[in-house]
Amino acid sequence: MRAAYQYRLRLTKSQEAEVEKWLDMLRCQYNYLLADRFNWYEQNRCSINSCPLVCHLPALRNNPDYFSQKKTLPQLKKDRPWYSSVQSQVLQDCVKKVDLAFKRFLKGDVNGRKSGRPRFKGKNRYRSFTFPSLGKTPINGNILTLPKFGKVKMIYHRPIPEGFKIKTATITRKTDGYYVTLSIQDDTVSEIIPIDKVDNPVGIDMGLKSFLVKSDGSEVPIPQYYRKAQKRLKKIQKTVSRSKKGSNNRKKAVSKLGKAHKKVADTRKDFHFKTAKNLLDNHDLVAHEKLNIKGLAKTKLAKSVLDAGWGQFLSILSVKAVRVAWPTALNAGLIAKAVNPRNTSQNCSNCGTKVPKELKDRIHSCPHCGFTADRDVNAAINILNLAVGRPVRSKACRVTEGVPGVGKKPALSR
Structure with missing residues (x-):
């Protein structure tokens, strides 16, 4: 460890x-x-698989x-x-x-x-x-x-x-x-709690409206440290741009800009550590989505995604769950499990029916079983179900299970 x-x-x-x-x-x-x-690489590589009869050979060396x-x-x-x-x-x-x-x-x-x-x-x-x-x-x-x-x-x-x-x-x-x-x-290995013996498991759904939403309905508000500091950063950046390159004033402005950016990064990291500590103090199993953050960072939501710092938070959460976490509990031995996020927002966490929704639709309402909940809470429950081994069903035909005479093959007459 x-x-x-x-x-x-x-x-x-x-x-x-x-x-x-x-x-x-x-x-x-x-x-x-x-x-x-680089010199050895450029001298010894060739774009074709054969050389002419007359060519310059560089001095051979390993x-x-x-x-x-x-x-x-x-x-x-x-x-x-x-x-x-x-x-x-x-x-x-x-x-x-x-x-x-x-x-x-x-x-x-x-x-x-x-x-x-x-x-x-x-x-x-x-x-x-x-x-x-x-x-x-x-x-x-x-x-x-x-x-x-x-x-x-x-x-x-x-x-x-x-x-x-x-x-x-x-x-x-x-x-x-x-x-x-x-x-x-430390050469000692912490014992991981088996999934079937975890106490108070929870699923979390990362978002931009709230930083995360738990499967029990509670949420953590998103701080948006970069957006709050953006006006000040823009002012300092303008000072850097207007300063003459190589001058002492530019060096001072660059140093001031670096300190301002570091303050944003430090406050965000402190928020991530405290949020991860709160989750691990209250839950033995924390299930989350395996997000493609690099792909999301190329969309129109790039600034909000990078400001939230999902990648840093999930990395801290997974490391602290097993390794040295806090002064009171060195070998936590807890579980932070990533699951496939496919259809976790679309499927109903109650019956498994796929209920298509657009991003603007914030309420999940299943027309088959009547289950209604916040979209993010429904996704968090699905994430938790996947983590503990209960797969999320998405085929619409499965809603007919248990209904007499529906979805069954007709009996063959003799």
Whole structure:
């Protein structure tokens, strides 16, 4: 079981200068290694499966990979002695970043989805570096000890849970300061409650009128943090556009704009964590739809969908249900189950009949069984039924089941 805890750093002026120096050197090394990959790729690839008899052959060399590029680091420190100030494993992690970006470009991830062509990092575009290993007890009070970097002060607002070991530390530069993300690990496995023994299960239907609607009829209002801050963001953005590129006024305006956007993101994330905590405190099983958020983000509802942050919320909900959730219950062992959203809004949760509705129709009224409910509540009940193993029926002919003489084949006369 792994989790990540993030803390804000209180660096001195000299430490901030050292972090910026490391980031700049790692950025240059990242660009150099990425260029080496591209050079080999362009020289050794061919758009056809045969070559002419007379052609130029580049100097043969092996394909640069993670291990071959990592072997160049000792020579790098000899040629450029200032790189000796960077911790060795931090440099190796930079090579790993290049390898991962290039593999996703050529082969894709585990699901086969390829990423775009990796870009070279411009100034201020390389924002983080990672220490892959730390000491046995790196934290003493509010002091964090980093290899070769030294001791740094952080705001230790919540302690690391007992039984967890700190595996890595990532220093990140954000618009309002520097942060450290500690990756912690616990080898114990939490026991998941069986579905047939869950207490007080609930289904939720994500929406834009309300953030979510539960199957019991209650709802969580949608905050719309971005839309509320849009007027202020527009004003700051106008200041950035009117400033001269490269001027100090533009840098100040860009910093102010970044802080305003970060405030919106932080308030939204805080809302997601609190909503997920409330659900997991009161329910052992939370069923939700498996949404195609990328597809919805390409529609006219893109701004509202992205402002709601469904993807971030469902990710937090699924992770916190099993992993380290809250200080009072470390190994929650609860269930957050995603179901197929097909026909959950159209089918009647009482009899299973498909009742076609348009998006403007907010009330579900079944003409066959007479069940009437809010459209979102009906969908939430269907989602819960799918999660606990009761499929949602959608064929209209099934409404005739149980009605004498209807929907049955006539008896054959002898």
